[in-house]
Amino acid sequence: MKSRNLILGALAVALPGLLLGCGGSGPVDGAGALPGIPYACQSGTASEASQLRIYQVMVESFVDGDSAVGHGTGYGTSHHQGDLKGILDSLDYIQSLGMNAIWLTPVFDSKPLEGQDHWADRLDATGYYATDYFAIDPRFGSMAQAKELVDQAHARGMYVFFDGVFGHHKDNVMPSPTGKKPVGGSNPVRYPESLPFYQEVAEYWIKTLKIDGWRLDQAYQVPPEAWQQIRQTVDETSRSVTYRNAEGEAVHPLGYLVAEIWNNENYINQTGYGPEGMPALCSAFDFPVRYRLVETFAVNENSQGGKGGNWLAQGMALHSLYPSHAQPNLMLGNHDLVRFGDLLQRGKIAEPEDEAYWQRHKAVMSFLAAYSGPIMLYYGDEIGDEVPDFADKAPDSTCAVMGLCDDHVARSSAKIEGVTAVLNARQSDLKAYVTRLMALRASHPALYEGDRISVLANEQVYVDRKEKGTDTLIYMVSTTEETAHWPLTTGELGSAGELTDLMTGERFTPSAGKYEIPLNGFEARFLALELPVSPVLAKAEAGTALKGSGRMARCDLPDAAETGPVNETLFVVGDFTDSGWKHVARRQLSYKGLNLYQVITSEQAGSFRMQYASKDWSPQYTAEGLELTPGQAAVLTTGSYGKDTSALLPAAGRYVWSLQFDAQGQPEQVMVSQCD
Numbered sequence: 317m318k319s320r321n322l323i324l325g326a327l328a329v330a331l332p333g334l335l336l337g338c339g340g341s342g343p344v345d346g347a348g349a350l351p352g353i354p355y356a357c358q359s360g361t362a363s364e365a366s367q368l369r370i371y372q373v374m375v376e377s378f379v380d381g382d383s384a385v386g387h388g389t390g391y392g393t394s395h396h397q398g399d400l401k402g403i404l405d406s407l408d409y410i411q412s413l414g415m416n417a418i419w420l421t422p423v424f425d426s427k428p429l430e431g432q433d434h435w436a437d438r439l440d441a442t443g444y445y446a447t448d449y450f451a452i453d454p455r456f457g458s459m460a461q462a463k464e465l466v467d468q469a470h471a472r473g474m475y476v477f478f479d480g481v482f483g484h485h486k487d488n489v490m491p492s493p494t495g496k497k498p499v500g501g502s503n504p505v506r507y508p509e510s511l512p513f514y515q516e517v518a519e520y521w522i523k524t525l526k527i528d529g530w531r532l533d534q535a536y537q538v539p540p541e542a543w544q545q546i547r548q549t550v551d552e553t554s555r556s557v558t559y560r561n562a563e564g565e566a567v568h569p570l571g572y573l574v575a576e577i578w579n580n581e582n583y584i585n586q587t588g589y590g591p592e593g594m595p596a597l598c599s600a601f602d603f604p605v606r607y608r609l610v611e612t613f614a615v616n617e618n619s620q621g622g623k624g625g626n627w628l629a630q631g632m633a634l635h636s637l638y639p640s641h642a643q644p645n646l647m648l649g650n651h652d653l654v655r656f657g658d659l660l661q662r663g664k665i666a667e668p669e670d671e672a673y674w675q676r677h678k679a680v681m682s683f684l685a686a687y688s689g690p691i692m693l694y695y696g697d698e699i700g701d702e703v704p705d706f707a708d709k710a711p712d713s714t715c716a717v718m719g720l721c722d723d724h725v726a727r728s729s730a731k732i733e734g735v736t737a738v739l740n741a742r743q744s745d746l747k748a749y750v751t752r753l754m755a756l757r758a759s760h761p762a763l764y765e766g767d768r769i770s771v772l773a774n775e776q777v778y779v780d781r782k783e784k785g786t787d788t789l790i791y792m793v794s795t796t797e798e799t800a801h802w803p804l805t806t807g808e809l810g811s812a813g814e815l816t817d818l819m820t821g822e823r824f825t826p827s828a829g830k831y832e833i834p835l836n837g838f839e840a841r842f843l844a845l846e847l848p849v850s851p852v853l854a855k856a857e858a859g860t861a862l863k864g865s866g867r868m869a870r871c872d873l874p875d876a877a878e879t880g881p882v883n884e885t886l887f888v889v890g891d892f893t894d895s896g897w898k899h900v901a902r903r904q905l906s907y908k909g910l911n912l913y914q915v916i917t918s919e920q921a922g923s924f925r926m927q928y929a930s931k932d933w934s935p936q937y938t939a940e941g942l943e944l945t946p947g948q949a950a951v952l953t954t955g956s957y958g959k960d961t962s963a964l965l966p967a968a969g970r971y972v973w974s975l976q977f978d979a980q981g982q983p984e985q986v987m988v989s990q991c992d
Contacts, residue, residue, distance in 0.1 A: 355548050357598035357641040358571070365572045365599060365643060366765040368690035369754055370477070371415040373403055374651040375423055375456055376441045377727040378695060379736055381405045387455050389434065390441035392727025393703055393719040400457030404465050406732045407472060413698055413747070414754025417475035419531050421651060423462065425451040426486055435716075443479070444533060445486040449517045450493060466525045473562030475570050478521055480530035482514040482546065483537025492516045504537040511542050515549045522553045528570040529554075532597070535575035536587035540596030543588070547573055547597065574645050574690070575600040578652075581637040582893050582922045592639040599690065602644035604923070605631045609648065609683060610656065612795055613676045613838070615663030617654050617722050618958025620942060625778030625795045628683070629770050630923070630964065632780075637922055647692035648680055655694075655726045656680060657702030672797065674700060674742050675838040678749050679793050682840030685753035686763055686780065686791040695730050698750040699743040703728050756818055756842060762787040763842075769851060771808055776800060777835065781810060781851060788848035790815065790841070797837035803830050810851030815843040862967065862990035864947040868974040871916055871991035876909035881981035884935060886913055888973045890926025890960070899931045905975060911984075913975045916991060921968045925960040928952075928975055928986070937975065939986050946990060952976065952983035963988055 376387050377394030379402025386397030422443030439445055452459050466476045484503035491497045496513040500506025521527050554571035561567045575588045575597045581604055590596030607616055608631035615621030648656055660666045666673035677700045684691045703725055710720035731737035757763045766782035779792040790809055806829050815824040824831045887899040905913040929936040938955035944963040970991040976984045
């Protein structure tokens with residue numbers, strides 16, 4: 317099958333085991349941690365966490381359930397009157413979707429400073445700069461309502477997670493009940509001195525309300541060794557209390573922690589997961605795959621898209637960069653990202669009145685349902701919500717006042733059926749589809765914690781085989797608007813009998829060792845195997861050599877005595893862990909003569925995004941098509957904000973970055989090539 321993804325072949329050679337899914341339950345339970353001594357991720361927590369279907373609520377923008385409270389201001393386009401009563405009123409709806417957990421953005425008291433301006437008032441409404449970590453913001457409701465919310469959710473079989481801001485606070489932060497306070501600045505605080513305060517915060521709410529864990533805001537602000545100790549505090553506190561679940565059984569709070577680290581796999585490892593054998597955190601949001609997901613079925617926030625199933629498979633394969641204890645959590649959107657519906661419109665792909673708008677929503681939702689590990693759904697995703705009259709980026713100078721900045725435009729008023737809204741036919745249809753997906757996921761361990769084998773991935777389709785115990789499924793989704801019939805062999809699927817589509821009931825019988833499976837544009841199928849057998853794994857195809865040829869690939873060129881045609885000093889600037897989008901000396905290009913500029917760097921294996929720019933970002937260059945394959949020259953063109961080049965480096969090592977210009981300083985070619 318010559319359409320098979322070549323990049324994955326190269327990855328499989330460079331990184332053994334890359335075609336399998338991410339690490340699942342991690343090491344065996346640990347006894348305890350002292351500084352420098354590992355405290356293992358708890359296998360029981362990991363097993364339960366893989367089944368999480370989390371519904372995120374941005375409290376101030378969600379539902380106005382009590383007209384007597386509310387901030388009345390905030391970022392985004394909502395009513396800004398959301399409260400705990402509104403979430404209580406929506407529990408039946410959330411449960412009806414098949415979600416089994418709720419994440420609330422911060423609900424702690426954010427007291428205004430005397431004379432603060434309206435921007436500070438808006439920030440208070442988000443909850444992300446708290447004053448009193450041990451009190452509920454009265455503009456959201458009361459402690460009694462918070463307790464009622466947690467108790468009612470537990471009675472419905474749903475977990476509740478609070479939002480932990482353990483790296484920064486409002487300048488007027490109050491001491492804990494035992495007199496502790498954070499130490500150092502307000503953003504960020506200083507560790508390890510601040511650790512006792514935040515351990516008390518983590519412990520207090522588990523004991524007081526019996527919450528099931530924390531989403532960790534800007535987790536990179538807290539050092540990994542402190543996360544290990546906070547995690548141990550959460551585990552021990554969770555084991556010390558119980559509540560009654562939906563079956564009336566006494567259970568401990570889950571004790572799940574999930575980190576927000578908005579970066580690539582290597583940076584998430586460095587600041588969140590920690591190294592193999594020395595776990596810091598055990599779960600983090602899968603931002604890398606989220607971006608690949610929207611770039612495949614829509615565009616990202618910078619209008620880049622048009623990718624295929626191979627782009628998705630490459631991202632999933634990069635999970636092998638994580639340590640074995642890592643448990644990525646996939647989401648489509650959140651309160652800081654643009655809604656998928658608005659990204660479809662930004663990319664000039666589809667409008668809400670178009671069928672393609674809804675079919676693409678179903679495609680991305682199917683991918684979430686088929687993901688091994690916990691998943692998160694942002695409120696409104698289930699009905700294809702969007703912000704009317706918003707698609708293009710609003711001007712930076714006015715977007716905050718308009719409520720249309722990219723990092724908060726999704727904070728729109730919630731449309732909750734039977735509570736705040738009557739859904740139209742297409743919204744209802746998508747909601748029903750999502751509900752079926754969540755039920756399917758809940759009943760199939762192969763989906764939420766199955767081992768994954770990539771069967772086929774190209775520009776038109778993505779196909780995985782998922783297996784957990786006796787549960788074996790094939791997940792496939794079209795990544796194009798075209799209808800196709802995909803011939804898949806019994807050997808590569810590991811199937812000796814019929815396949816049954818669990819959504820439609822269709823059955824497929826092999827003929828001459830092949831299944832012919834039709835797939836409409838952006839359609840997904842979940843196929844149960846009647847007789848699973850061991851799959852015949854295809855040999856990884858040889859990928860493109862990492863070392864190029866010609867002068868641009870040479871790593872031994874001396875610096876030239878003369879100056880080159882580009883007046884400004886250029887740097888390779890990107891999301892590398894040693895620089896983080898900063899211009900650093902080790903990534904400064906030198907002139908080699910004949911209009912060529914180079915720098916040699918030591919790189920980790922992974923996928924990186926970058927541009928080539930002076931310190932003031934003028935000039936600024938990127939690869940045409942925004943992709944760079946090691947060892948291959950690409951056209952170099954003028955760049956701009958968001959026009960980042962993506963480069964997959966399958967193996968760690970020394971690489972030379974080369975930029976070729978003409979005699980007038982006009983960009984011609986770019987290459988990255990591995991050195992000997």
